[in-house]
Amino acid sequence: MQISLKTRLALFSSLIAIALTILASxxxxxxxxxxxxxxxxxxxxxxxxxxxxxxxxxxxxRSEMLRRVVAELQGKFPSSPSHANAILHSLPLPLAFDNLFFIDPKGNVDYSTAPLGAQRLNVSDRAYFQEALRTRDVVISDPVYSRSSHTPMVYMVAPVIAADGRVVGMLGGALNLLKPNFxxxxxxxxxxxxxxxxxxxxxxxxxxxxxxxxxxxxxxxxxxxxxxxxxxxxxxxxxxxxxxxxxxxxxxxxxxxxxxxxxxxxxxxxxxxxxxxxxxxxxxVVAAIAGVAAWLATWYLLAPLSRLRDVVQRSHEDDAAYESLVLQRNDEIGEVGREFASLMSQLNLQNDALRRSEAELRAGELRMRNIADHLPSLVAYLDRNERYVFNNHAYEREFGRPAAELRGMHIRDLLGEEAYQRLQPYLRRAFAGEEISFETSELVQGGGMLWTEALYQPEWNADHTEVVGIHILVRDITAEKAEVERLDALTQLDHLTGIANRKGFDRRLAVAVDDANLARIPFALLYLDLDHFKTVNDTYGHACGDALLQTFSMQILGCIRKTDTVARLGGDEFAIVIDGINHPEQVTRVARDILEATRMPFVFGTQIIPMGVSIGIALSQPEHNTVDDIKARADAALYRAKQNGRHQFAVDGDASTAA
CATH class of the missing domain: 3.30.450 (Beta-Lactamase)
Structure with missing residues (x-):
């Protein structure tokens, strides 16, 4: 049950009045x-x-009594029990003590008005006896139990001092703590x-x-x-x-x-x-009266506030409810009422403007949605928990599920665990605030490759302190990729002969070097030069030279495997990369085949032109191969083949040549 503010204030005021009364009490x-x-x-x-x-x-x-009696003894200690009894009974001391006694210098109790028993008592170990010997004055003991009667006693003793200063005994009085003495x-x-x-x-x-x-x-x-x-x-x-x-x-x-x-x-x-x-x-009584008075006073003072509350509640359904307020009060409630009326008036104006803005915004959102739905690319928005908030119609076409069904779904559930694990590093970077663009590929049915480009754009909160979601755009770039690869392949082909050019050769040789170093796959590099090609060009023209280069390219292709690479490096310079060789003879056999193919003269129209080629061969090392090194060795072998008479081949590291 909800308790009104007026009731709570009245109750609170009453409690304060009661509490103050209690505190005062x-x-x-x-x-x-x-x-x-x-x-x-x-x-x-x-x-x-x-x-x-x-x-x-x-x-x-009692201390003064003991001192006077001891002074009257004049340092003389009683010589016999009868003498002691006469002394003890002749003094007024018995009226002050429960009994009196004499102690000799060794602590033996010789005489007492109370029975001593058959065994002679010695009190030399008592603290009061030792203190009296030390101070030579009256000593009052702490409570001790009597060794004869076994009752709690307090003893007062005074030393008897002879003329020569010796303690010849003590006179003591006992106070029995169980008797009605003082x-x-x-x-x-x-x-x-x-x-x-x-x-x-x-x-x-x-x-x-x-x-x-x-x-x-x-x-x-x-x-x-x-x-x-x-x-x-x-x-x-x-x-x-x-x-x-x-x-x-x-x-x-x-x-x-x-x-x-x-x-x-x-x-x-x-x-x-x-x-x-x-x-x-x-x-x-006072607390009850104060509590009731505080309750009634608060209830009366806050009654206008209740009326203001009713107006505020009706304002949810009636924008003009504030017009019924009484605004003439000159207190805080009147000020609140006037401010509320002013606020409601301004709010009505703002609500009208807001409704117009919301209509325009909905129209704009609809246009943007239509644009996104007509895009062939996948457009989506992920929240901080990696769940879809928006998907365009391309998702329906791609995954066969309605876009409304995808909202709230985790990206892992839609793409699958394997794809999600591939994308997770990019998602993590995007949620860290980085704009990510990357390409992916996958094998599709029929053996082709599907290439896509993804863009992850983080969305920040209002104060740019936290990423609250990611805008995702994924588009198919398979056709673009194929066109790029086609254009790239064209840049690696020689336009005259149709074989690889120097760029294609450099790429293929770099791969062969890496394979040899990392996977221990041996390969061979062959450099080839047509003999006297410049003379053919000068004598028969460039058309003849071009035809000769094309014919020579076809002859080389006929002598090598499809996996091997032949390239025209420029002019009459050619190169061959043969990988996966099992024995050097496999390479020399290719060289002999090429020499054999070029023994027949080249026929151009009515012209019969002799052909010849020089070949330099370099084999890869078991390890530590470099592009420059193997090029240098193949070039050196080619130079040696030319020096030895042309139309032959030479192998790096082998002094002989072969025709």
């Missing part, structure tokens, strides 16, 4: 969350600081209703000093960012639905321990949750 909730979170953190941090300062005070008081009460102290505390030791290995879960006492804790074991997984939109607990931390000055307070999110942000509920209700 979300922004208010975010700011409220941020302000409330800062206030709660400030209040909770103040409370944690107060509790931490109280703990510092308690540790400092540390144990931290586990049950509440911050708010459900909030709680925990205490984490410092140093390279953080431990829980106090935790509401007694099983965690003395267990490993996070060195930084400790949350009392609470899983902190804030949501992506924490300000909408707070999920992370509110955590505050403070470092004790006396021990370096960290006091951590945790208030669950449900309690910490309870006021914010109630406010969120009220704001959601308000946001929904």
């Amino acid at each position: 979300l922004g208010s909730q975010f700011l409220a969350f941020r302000d409330l979170q800062a206030l709660l953190e400030q209040q909770q941090s103040s409370q944690v600081k107060l509790v931490a300062e109280q703990l510092d005070t308690k540790f400092e008081d 540390l144990g009460r931290i586990a049950h102290h509440r911050i708010g209703v459900t909030g709680y505390y925990c205490l984490v030791s410092s140093g390279p290995r953080a431990l829980y000093v106090m935790h509401r879960d007694t099983a965690q006492l003395g267990k490993a804790a996070h060195l930084t960012g400790e949350n009392c074991g609470e899983q902190m997984q804030p949501s992506r939109y924490e300000f909408l639905a707070p999920n992370a607990a509110l955590v505050s931390r403070y470092i004790l000055q006396s021990t370096g321990w960290e006091l951590v307070a945790v208030v669950p999110a449900n309690e910490a942000y309870a006021p914010l949750r109630a406010m969120h509920t009220r704001m959601k209700t308000i946001a929904i």
Whole structure:
């Protein structure tokens, strides 16, 4: 279903109003969350600081107690258990600690207000004992498990120093983390209703000093960012639905321990949750009102546009529909209406001109089609996919198929795969933008040759960046080819004797040389000169000389094969090319036959004229033959034959001659 622009704009405006209302609500909730979170953190941090300062005070008081007692001992270590018990029970220290004990310089616990058990205890490996020996001051231990009671404890020890500076022992106090001393009460102290505390030791290995879960006492804790074991997984939109607990931390000055307070999110942000509920209700109501108002306003403002649309739709069938438009509006829609009316008026004028042009174009196309159809040549147009778009009637006559059936057919399907493969290189060049002209030939029924000339003219797109098709013109040039060959053959014949002239001889000799070099087909070249021909011309006239040349030509033709070539090079000079020879004697036999044929005198009218001929023979080499070389050798053999008395032949490379 198609939704109108007016409906889409009204819907879009409503959605924007609703979205802005929601964004404003979300922004208010975010700011409220941020302000409330800062206030709660400030209040909770103040409370944690107060509790931490109280703990510092308690540790400092007990440290000062230990220092005063050690000072009163004046460096004397108890000499007996009764003496030690008297000292321990006479001091106010038991009220501050769960039990008291003395440690000798070797770390043995000699006296304690708590039972020691049968096995003597040694604490020399404890970190607090070693630290007290080093600092000679009160040391507060990290939580450790007692070796006698196996309960988590915190020990505070102070060294007893003799007058000579020696440590003669230590006085220590123990705080049982499972008893309700000032540390144990931290586990049950509440911050708010459900909030709680925990205490984490410092140093390279953080431990829980106090935790509401007694099983965690003395267990490993996070060195930084400790949350009392609470899983902190804030949501992506924490300000909408707070999920992370509110955590505050403070470092004790006396021990370096960290006091951590945790208030669950449900309690910490309870006021914010109630406010969120009220704001959601308000946001929904405001968004609904804003959306409806935006929808109605947009619908009202765009009503003229709907009327303009109706006019535009009717203009498809009614060119004068624009005349019903109200053009007096002074807003954008009025401007569009006036522009549309002006456009339609101009368009009507242009359509009239276009219809006249289309009629003229169709008439012109029909004339061009008639011209192309009356041409004997094949005229066609191929698109980029090598499919026919246009074919003239010559295609129907040539292939016996209607031109309409050929349109859309691939050139391969019409011509066949073999012909297509022959033409493909030319097609590729034409589609690359090159104008191609070439000739082809094929054997037709009856043994004749059909010659055609093809012209491929590429057609470019409007900006001349791509070839979009090819114009094809194919015409039969068989008759032209035959006439050219006939004329070419005439240029290679001697007009007097009817045999080949020098041009024909040069072509035939070049072919024989190539065959000898490439195909190893041996051949022979014979140069012939009529003896005393100039005397015949001077004595009996040129008519007699011409008759003699014609007679001599016929005699040579009678002595050679039809595949051999005889040529008149000029005057009385002749040449013979004999190819495919199997033995030199085959050539000398031809020379003897010619000598024998010319022994009889030539009769011209009443004149009897003796004849004679000198012959020079050159045989081709197995390889590396050249035209100039074999001509030179045949000419040299001819010269030697003349020197040895005429009317004989000489073979190149053979010193003898034969008559």
